[in-house]
Amino acid sequence: MADTAGHDVHFESADAGASLTYPQQAGTVRKNGFLVIKGRPCKVADVSTSKTGKHGHAKCHFVAIDIFTGKKYEDLTPSSHNCDIPHVNRQEYTLLDVSEDGYLSLMDEGGNTKDDLGLPKGTADADNLADQIKKDFDDGKELVVTVLKAMGEEMVSAVKAAAGSA
Numbered sequence: 001m002a003d004t005a006g007h008d009v010h011f012e013s014a015d016a017g018a019s020l021t022y023p024q025q026a027g028t029v030r031k032n033g034f035l036v037i038k039g040r041p042c043k044v045a046d047v048s049t050s051k052t053g054k055h056g057h058a059k060c061h062f063v064a065i066d067i068f069t070g071k072k073y074e075d076l077t078p079s080s081h082n083c084d085i086p087h088v089n090r091q092e093y094t095l096l097d098v099s100e101d102g103y104l105s106l107m108d109e110g111g112n113t114k115d116d117l118g119l120p121k122g123t124a125d126a127d128n129l130a131d132q133i134k135k136d137f138d139d140g141k142e143l144v145v146t147v148l149k150a151m152g153e154e155m156v157s158a159v160k161a162a163a164g165s166a
Helices: 124-139
Strands: 021-025 034-037 040-049 059-066 070-078 082-086 089-100 103-107 115-118 143-150 155-159
Touching: 021 143, 040 070, 070 155, 082 089, 089 124, 103 143, 115 155, 124 143
Parallel strands: none
Antiparallel strands: 021 082, 034 040, 034 082, 040 059, 059 070, 089 103, 089 143, 103 115, 143 155
């Protein structure tokens, strides 16, 4: 008999239950691929594989850069073991407005607006990108920004002039 008295069932999640990561064998991860190290989505900068030693497994040594913070991480994993790979999505938005407090007003191809994303910050490259977005927007250029999304985080990763604008 099930005891349901005194159990409040409450779910905070509103997504479709899709996983933030998927497993992949460490030996198949390549340079410029993505990898989760210490819970952070990273782009692999270098992979080196050691030979099978006296105690079994060949090891993969990963050097990877966090795609949001630019921080460098390293990991050592047996090549036959699985490691987590983040689902990384890129989406382009047309820039509608840049607010005084650094938030962007964006529109996707379907005409839906997105107002919860700030200018990129945290690394020198991100700060330069933010300055370029502000400058080009103030110059009246029509801009398209690329938003990188992984593991519940998102950040503007690139900007370009919209096709047809000078």
